[in-house]
Amino acid sequence: MPWRLRRSVLACPGSNPRMMEKAAASAADEVFLDLEDACAPMEKPAARGRIVEALRSHDWQGKVRVVRINQVGSRFALDDIREVVSGAGDVLDCVMVPKVQNAGDIAFVDRALGSLEQGLGLEVGRIGIEAQVEDAQGLTNAEQIASASPRLETITYGPADFSAAMHFPNLTVANSYSYPGDIFHYVLFKLAVAARAAGIQVVDGPYLAIRDIEGFRDAAGRSAALGYDGKWVLHPGQIEACNEVFTPSQTDFDKAVQILAAYRHATEVEGRGAVMLGDEMIDEASRKMAVQFEARGRAAGLTPSSRDATAEAVAGV
Numbered sequence: 001m002p003w004r005l006r007r008s009v010l011a012c013p014g015s016n017p018r019m020m021e022k023a024a025a026s027a028a029d030e031v032f033l034d035l036e037d038a039c040a041p042m043e044k045p046a047a048r049g050r051i052v053e054a055l056r057s058h059d060w061q062g063k064v065r066v067v068r069i070n071q072v073g074s075r076f077a078l079d080d081i082r083e084v085v086s087g088a089g090d091v092l093d094c095v096m097v098p099k100v101q102n103a104g105d106i107a108f109v110d111r112a113l114g115s116l117e118q119g120l121g122l123e124v125g126r127i128g129i130e131a132q133v134e135d136a137q138g139l140t141n142a143e144q145i146a147s148a149s150p151r152l153e154t155i156t157y158g159p160a161d162f163s164a165a166m167h168f169p170n171l172t173v174a175n176s177y178s179y180p181g182d183i184f185h186y187v188l189f190k191l192a193v194a195a196r197a198a199g200i201q202v203v204d205g206p207y208l209a210i211r212d213i214e215g216f217r218d219a220a221g222r223s224a225a226l227g228y229d230g231k232w233v234l235h236p237g238q239i240e241a242c243n244e245v246f247t248p249s250q251t252d253f254d255k256a257v258q259i260l261a262a263y264r265h266a267t268e269v270e271g272r273g274a275v276m277l278g279d280e281m282i283d284e285a286s287r288k289m290a291v292q293f294e295a296r297g298r299a300a301g302l303t304p305s306s307r308d309a310t311a312e313a314v315a316g317v
């Protein structure tokens with residue numbers, strides 16, 4: 001499955017044409033058009049058509065285009081998939097599946113997509129799946145969910161539904177708990193491990209206090225520290241902070257480029273496997289860490305600030 005830039009994932013109600021138009025023009029890396037919780041039950045049938053229209057008519061400027069369907073087993077899910085894929089399957093990158101509880105939920109969506117793709121003459125297997133884990137069953141089965149289909153591109157956390165499912169005494173997903181430490185740490189870590197074991201991406205969910213940008217940064221920083229690829233944004237005001245948190249700093253990016261150059265020189269020219277770079281010993285594991293930074297930085301558009309990173313790195317060995 002393709003590895004896509006997903007630092008900021010903008011949620012947008014599928015019932016609101018104006019918001020979808022604005023979302024297409026935003027600076028988010030991904031937009032998902034929502035048929036689930038941001039769409040009232042009486043609006044859902046009409047929203048399917050509005051989503052098809054929005055996907056077809058706007059310029060999405062290279063964003064990842066996703067539609068969140070309703071939970072598998074609900075009265076809406078099958079028609080959500082059928083209408084959206086029939087109308088816009090060729091311009092849709094992924095279907096997001098909320099409240100995934102086991103591999104069977106993913107198998108259902110996988111097969112439904114396969115049937116529609118065949119019937120519509122679309123490339124079979126191109127439309128990906130993002131699996132949202134947001135309750136105790138989903139978390140318990142995270143590993144099987146993450147590897148349930150070759151279409152899977154992300155595991156995505158749903159902290160609001162998870163808080164409700166766990167009976168947390170919270171009325172928001174801001175960082176205002178009396179719990180000592182980060183109440184979501186275990187969940188975020190477990191989902192990240194499940195996603196990486198399956199070789200897919202991992203995305204953190206929403207931060208509801210949309211005017212509290214510092215609180216947002218703090219929450220995003222914690223998932224970024226666990227290796228997350230990105231986080232949801234509920235409002236355009238959160239996008240800039242989100243993209244920044246999930247992009248390596250220029251200093252870290254330059255250091256990664258230097259490590260790669262120095263290590264290449266040490267192993268390929270000097271025949272050494274471990275060398276000093278400045279005050280640090282670098283070896284094959286350092287190279288692997290640096291590769292991550294470099295890839296993330298380049299995907300986000302960074303370039304080395306010095307043209308001669310190799311010479312600098314080699315001089316520093």
Ligand code: GLV
Pocket residue numbers: 134157158159160161162205206
């Ligand atoms: C998102 O869907 C959440 O429940 O947090």
Ligand code: MG
Pocket residue numbers: 037098134158160161
């Ligand atoms: Mg949810």
